[in-house]
Amino acid sequence: MRRPRRALAVALSFLAALALPIEAAVAQSQGQGQGGPRVRIIRDAEIEALLRDYTRPVMKVAGLAQQNVEVTIIGERSYNAFVADGRRIFINAGALLDSETPNQVIGVLAHEAGHIAGGHLARMREQIAGAQTMAVVAMLLAGAGVAAGAASGVGGSSLSSAAAGAITAPQEMIRRSLLSYQRGEEQAADRSAVRYLNETKQSSKGMLETFERFQSEQLFLSQRVDPYLLSHPMARERIAALEQLAKASPYYNAKDPPALQERHNLMRAKLAGFMERPDGVYRRYPLSDTSLPAQYARAISAYRYGNVNDAVAKIDALIAREPGNPYFLELKGQALLEAGRAGQAVPPLRQAVSMTGGNPLIRAMLGQALVQSGNPAFTDEAIVELVRATQRDPNSVEGWRSLAMAYGRKGDLPNADLASAQSLMASGEFRTAQELAARARMRFPPNSPGWLKADDILNFKPPKSAQGSQ
Structure with missing residues (x-):
């Protein structure tokens, strides 16, 4: 994310969704749409790496290791998670920020893995399986957003209010399709999650703690919310069905490893630094708190709202304290890049790329810094870095x-036209992408690699909900 004066806004084509990647460095406006639901997708190298570590053991015992299931972070403050198809789990940033232990998040992810392994999404419309990630999120707003809003109890939630507006009589069939989770399937997913956690020698206590959170939030909702409008059963029912299984596990009291807990604490601090205003950050992490996560949150807040030199000094203190952490170097590069000091951002970003084995998000930011430095000598290096970044992460709009x-x-x-078309495809602006692809195809020799890529874009069939909306 970035300062308000240079907001990272990515308007998603047909539903005017808004993507605010934490680690992206340049904002761009894509698509148009008026008055449609808006959703934010957060991309962050550090958090995504942690979530992969959370899910890897669970996916293995669930038989999903070969499906390359992705966890996508939605920039909503409410506590919620849901699945879209056989390869994507969506989790709200609020769930990550509010979860006090890794186990609480792992339990949620294990439950969603139970949906995927159990084939509970067979009734989802066929088009969802091939849609772009952000297109899927937008389509699910009309369904999962209702559950998120009801479960969170936040009346002003942008997701819940947008979803409520989207679910109207003409869209009744869509609503029924996207809210087609059966209560029995939810309980089956709970049972599967406990089994996965047992097989990986992890506690299922975090799942119970999560449902207890839902229960307390739903106490005042139960008299005015129709439970059949929710995609999940009311929390008290789930707790009753799950508690006996969970407490029977020999691993019920197992604790998360200290190193994993520290990474979790850093993740929460990072989200707080990016998502909350300075007063909120300092209430959560007062100056008397000298822990690494507290310093992290305050450094991020300083870069977002304060003086860049002060922010860099705080980030340098983090680097001095933990020089082997590539994400502190990445943060320094991002702060300098967004302050208009792209040339100074290049060295720390180069280090971060090297230390993470070429993480595509950080590599894309390095390529951006090389381009924005204005140094012609960096152009060839920028192309090399950005080609590598987009090969590994073809959904990198900014890359x-x-x-x-x-x-x-x-x-x-x-190649400039083709890359622009691919950027638009990644953001869901299909019609404009195909116009650029047509121009690129005319410029490439017939049947050359570039010509074939442009031709693929021209032959892409957008999801029906995206057609005619641009």
Whole structure:
């Protein structure tokens, strides 16, 4: 995320969704849409790496290791998670921020893995399986958003209010499809989650703690919310069904490893620094708190709202305290880049790329810094870094856009057009992407690799809900 004056807004095509990636460095406006639901997708190298570590053992015992299930973070403050198809789990940033232990998040993810392994999504419309990630989120707003809003009890939630507006009489069939989770399937997913946690020698206490949270939040909702409008059973029913199984596990009192807990604490601090205003950050992490997570949150808050030199000094103190942490170097590069000091951002970002084995999100930011530095000597390096980044993460909107700029500076117009088209495809702006792809195809030799990629874009069939909305 970035300062309000340079907000990271990515308007998602057909539903005007808004993506605010924590680690992306340049904002871009894509799509149009008016008055539609808005959703934020958060991309962050550090948090995504942690979530992969959380899910890897669970996916293995669930038989899903080969499906490359992705966990996507939604920038909503409410506590919620849901699945879209056989390869995507969505979790709200609020769930990560409010979960005090890794086990609480792992329990939620294990439950969603139970849905995927149990084939509970067979009734989802076929188009969802091939849709872009952000397109799936937008389509699910009309369904899962209702459960998120009801469970959170936050009347002003942008997700719940947008979903409530989206579920109207003409969309009744869509609503029924997207809220088609059966209560029995939810309980089956709970039982599967306990089994996965037992097989990986982890506690299921975190699941119970999560449902207890839902229960306390739903006490005042139960008299005015129709439980059949929710995609999940009311919390008290789930606790009653789950508690006996969970407490029978020999691992019920197992604790998370200290190193994993520390990473979890850093994740929460990072989210707080990016999502909360300075007064909220300092209430959560007062100056008397000298822990690493507290310093992290205050450094992020300083870069977002304060003086960049003060922020860099705070980040340098983090680096001095833990020099082997690549995400502190990444944060320094991001702070400098967003302050208009792209050339100074290059060295720490190069280090971070090297230390993470070429993480594509950090690599894309490095490529962006190389492009924005204005140094012509960096153009070839930028192209190399951005090509590598987009090969590993083809949904990197900013990576493709920066690559288009780099190709443009080289006078390589066919590849510049193609990269621009791929950037638009990644954000869901299909019609404009195909217009650029048509121009790129005309510039490439027939049947060359670039020509074939442009042709693929031209032959792509957008989800029906995206057609005619641009």
